[in-house]
């Protein structure tokens with residue numbers, strides 16, 4: 540993992556990295572933040588291609604079976620057109636994209652790095668021409684360019700399971716749960732931290748423990764955004780776990796269903812242009828839900844919890860814990876309030892992502908359509 544986290548820092552700063560595939564080196568740079576492809580073309584000695592995910596391509600009317608595809612870039616393409624290829628809301632008709640070919644492991648590795656770096660999943664990739672290989676090697680040996688294997692890049696999204704570090708902890712009495720203890724865990728690559736809020740004597744408890752997996756939402760949790768129900772759910776979960784006699788809330792660094800705050804704000808702007816929450820993420824190149832719950836399983840293991848009573852409306856969370864070997868003994872619904880602004884979002888979660896329908900939402904929808 541050592542090179543992966545360093546590569547992520549370079550990529551976030553807009554620098555290229557070299558991904559080694561065994562056959563040929565590939566020079567890779569994030570589209571986000573780049574204002575020209577010419578530097579990459581000069582360094583690699585070949586024309587860069589834009590690598591886009593199948594979700595982005597589907598949004599542009601191209602359905603492909605590969606995870607991602609490579610689109611050759613014309614020499615005269617201006618920056619605005621290039622960026623539009625990765626983020627603009629498609630107009631409906633199929634967009635002409637000539638020369639698409641399935642992405643290889645190097646390109647897919649590049650996209651995994653972009654995702655782990657919480658950037659747009661769009662990468663500029665150029666094969667290193669033979670004439671440039673010595674110059675690239677020299678830059679690698681001087682430490683000016685970082686090289687990593689495609690296989691390691693591809694694993695970037697999985698982190699390093701089982702090696703989560705329990706770093707520090709303290710008692711933090713909460714308004715609705717006085718006996719709360721915050722336990723901070725750090726992922727082995729040092730990129731993300733997650734907090735377990737242990738309420739009462741839940742560690743190593745025998746029998747099912749009330750658990751909430753809460754994905755971070757800065758806008759909702761901290762500012763009470765009316766666009767979602769996260770802030771309410773967070774506070775209701777703490778109160779409910781406390782009322783149940785104790786349990787754990789895992790506060791997971793998975794802002795925006797795992798796409799990061801920058802992309803969530805982009806997705807909100809697309810929603811304001813008429814898309815629902817799922818389609819907006821797809822236009823940006825993401826799937827329905829980019830979250831992974833391996834870290835949650837590791838945290839429960841570290842806390843000695845094997846059986847849970849899960850507070851959620853999301854069947855994926857139950858499946859993920861079960862897949863990780865945690866016994867989900869029961870599920871309890873957890874609601875926030877339904878507002879004019881979040882009704883469309885909550886409806887999309889139920890209709891498109893298979894979440895259990897919110898009772899208050901069902902009532903609101905019935906009131907709006909008395910005959911439906």
Ligand SMILES: Nc1nc2c(ncn2[C@@H]2O[C@H](COP(=O)(O)OP(=O)(O)OP(=O)(O)O)[C@@H](O)[C@H]2O)c(=O)[nH]1
Nearest residue numbers: 753754755756767793794795796806816851852853
């Ligand atoms: N990409 C994206 N993320 C959103 C949007 N609205 C809210 N989110 C994020 O969605 C996540 C909501 O997570 P959770 O509250 O854990 O839950 P959930 O999947 O709805 O499932 P529950 O357990 O039933 O609440 C947070 O990370 C929010 O930041 C949106 O429109 N787009």
Ligand SMILES: [Zn+2]
Nearest residue numbers: 756759767769
């Ligand atoms: Zn939210």
